[in-house]
Amino acid sequence: MRGLDEHRAATLALAAPLPAVEVGLLDALGLVLAADVVTDEVLPRWDNSAMDGYAALAADVARAAPDAPVALRVVGDLAAGSADEPTVVAGTAVRIMTGAPVPPGADAVLPVELTRPADPRVGAWAEVGGVVEAVQRVEPGANVRRAGEDAAPGDLVLTAGALVGPAHVAAAASVGRATLVVHRRPRIAVISTGDELVAPGEPLPRGRIPDSNSWLLAAAVQEAGATALRLGPTSDDPDELRALVAALDDGRHGTVDGIVTSGGVSVGAFDVVKAALTGVEFVSVAVQPGKPQGLGRLPGGTPIWTLPGNPVSSFASFEAFVRPAIRRMLGLVDVERPRFAAVAADGWRTPPGRAQLMPVRLTEPDEPGAVRRGDDGRVRVWRATSGGSGSHLVARLAVAQGLAVVPADVPEVRPGDTLEVFLT
Ligand SMILES: Nc1nc2c(c(=O)[nH]1)N[C@H]1C(S)=C(S)[C@@H](COP(=O)(O)OP(=O)(O)OC[C@H]3O[C@@H](n4cnc5c(N)ncnc54)[C@H](O)[C@@H]3O)O[C@H]1N2
Numbered sequence: 001m002r003g004l005d006e007h008r009a010a011t012l013a014l015a016a017p018l019p020a021v022e023v024g025l026l027d028a029l030g031l032v033l034a035a036d037v038v039t040d041e042v043l044p045r046w047d048n049s050a051m052d053g054y055a056a057l058a059a060d061v062a063r064a065a066p067d068a069p070v071a072l073r074v075v076g077d078l079a080a081g082s083a084d085e086p087t088v089v090a091g092t093a094v095r096i097m098t099g100a101p102v103p104p105g106a107d108a109v110l111p112v113e114l115t116r117p118a119d120p121r122v123g124a125w126a127e128v129g130g131v132v133e134a135v136q137r138v139e140p141g142a143n144v145r146r147a148g149e150d151a152a153p154g155d156l157v158l159t160a161g162a163l164v165g166p167a168h169v170a171a172a173a174s175v176g177r178a179t180l181v182v183h184r185r186p187r188i189a190v191i192s193t194g195d196e197l198v199a200p201g202e203p204l205p206r207g208r209i210p211d212s213n214s215w216l217l218a219a220a221v222q223e224a225g226a227t228a229l230r231l232g233p234t235s236d237d238p239d240e241l242r243a244l245v246a247a248l249d250d251g252r253h254g255t256v257d258g259i260v261t262s263g264g265v266s267v268g269a270f271d272v273v274k275a276a277l278t279g280v281e282f283v284s285v286a287v288q289p290g291k292p293q294g295l296g297r298l299p300g301g302t303p304i305w306t307l308p309g310n311p312v313s314s315f316a317s318f319e320a321f322v323r324p325a326i327r328r329m330l331g332l333v334d335v336e337r338p339r340f341a342a343v344a345a346d347g348w349r350t351p352p353g354r355a356q357l358m359p360v361r362l363t364e365p366d367e368p369g370a371v372r373r374g375d376d377g378r379v380r381v382w383r384a385t386s387g388g389s390g391s392h393l394v395a396r397l398a399v400a401q402g403l404a405v406v407p408a409d410v411p412e413v414r415p416g417d418t419l420e421v422f423l424t
């Protein structure tokens with residue numbers, strides 16, 4: 001049997017970052033930058049106010065106090081966006097709103113809360129032409145946001161290799177970029193196989209099974225950051241699957257960067273995937289669930305992963321072998337989900353000589369809600385389905401929040417043992 005890590009390395013070897021394309025900011029979300037973004041802008045563009053208040057000279061108000069107010073004549077009004085440049089000289093102030101450029105002469109902003117109008121009838125703000133009283137001192141530079149303190153020309157604002165999230169989109173927009181250069185989003189075909197499969201909601205004659213894997217895998221493909229092309233289910237006739245896979249590999253369904261199938265890879269008498277595909281290496285991997293696996297590259301160059309049909313096996317196999325490959329196509333260097341150490345809240349025996357990917361929950365069974373931590377602060381995990389890994393228990397898989405990775409040489413997990421877990 002091939003080891004989990006060895007098979008993972010083989011599957012990663014099939015994937016490479018996709019070519020770079022230029023896309024609009026929102027279309028870049030979830031994709032990986034293929035080029036640095038270096039700004040030629042100054043950000044903020046101008047010294048500007050951090051507060052609604054009055055731009056003034058700090059020296060003028062150096063002795064201001066509630067019982068010793070300092071009167072300033074209001075000589076102008078600056079809303080954010082205003083291009084006016086009223087000059088502030090000793091004894092004067094300009095009303096200024098948050099974000100407006102600090103006017104010439106002023107070296108500080110008095111928040112409106114530290115002032116009162118000399119004429120109490122006018123409300124919280126003195127009017128232009130009126131008088132405002134400072135009732136507290138401010139230091140030179142107080143409440144002024146300096147030009148260039150966020151970014152200066154030549155600064156590296158975004159780095160190639162970064163996964164674009166909302167903050168990256170905002171940073172690009174703030175330095176005047178409406179597009180980003182990213183690795184193209186992978187498009188992955190998903191095919192479920194088997195005569196027994198029926199579309200969701202269709203009548204279920206005896207022996208038939210609702211096709212959940214094509215939905216599971218298509219959703220997982222999309223969650224991983226790719227676009228899913230969901231096809232099938234195909235029948236147990238190898239010719240049908242062979243023709244579909246050839247069409248995908250030939251580009252007859254548009255660009256396809258990879259193909260994932262489910263079912264038909266064990267030792268059954270009707271294992272259609274094994275029968276249909278040549279050039280695919282079928283191996284047993286020392287992992288549970290997910291033992292029967294297939295991997296290869298089609299004549300047209302398209303990578304293909306053939307996953308086992310049991311739904312939990314399909315899910316765990318996707319996490320272990322397909323998701324990292326998709327992440328690499330996206331252009332990521334670190335393709336793994338972050339793992340953390342958790343504490344087993346229950347115990348179970350594990351299959352000898354095989355690593356285990358156990359669906360786990362972080363909340364107590366039958367008690368939805370908060371994540372549970374032990375006295376040491378570490379998260380406690382329970383098997384999502386008690387009584388074995390149950391690779392057919394697809395409805396119950398939905399209570400799992402992650403997978404625990406139990407190494408092949410661990411024969412048994414006992415309550416209190418440390419487990420490596422990643423969230424799914
Ligand atoms: N004699 C042996 N039998 C089996 C072995 C073995 O080593 N020797 N391995 C078992 C393991 S482990 C797995 S995993 C499965 C893998 O089987 P296949 O990949 O060939 O999958 P199928 O036989 O097509 O289906 C298995 C199971 O999953 C259900 N299924 C299939 N496709 C879907 C779908 N799209 N949606 C929902 N459920 C699906 C199918 O109805 C079967 O119940 O083989 C074991 N057997």
Ligand code: MOO
Binds near residue numbers: 289310
């Ligand atoms: O390995 Mo199978 O994937 O255990 O159910």
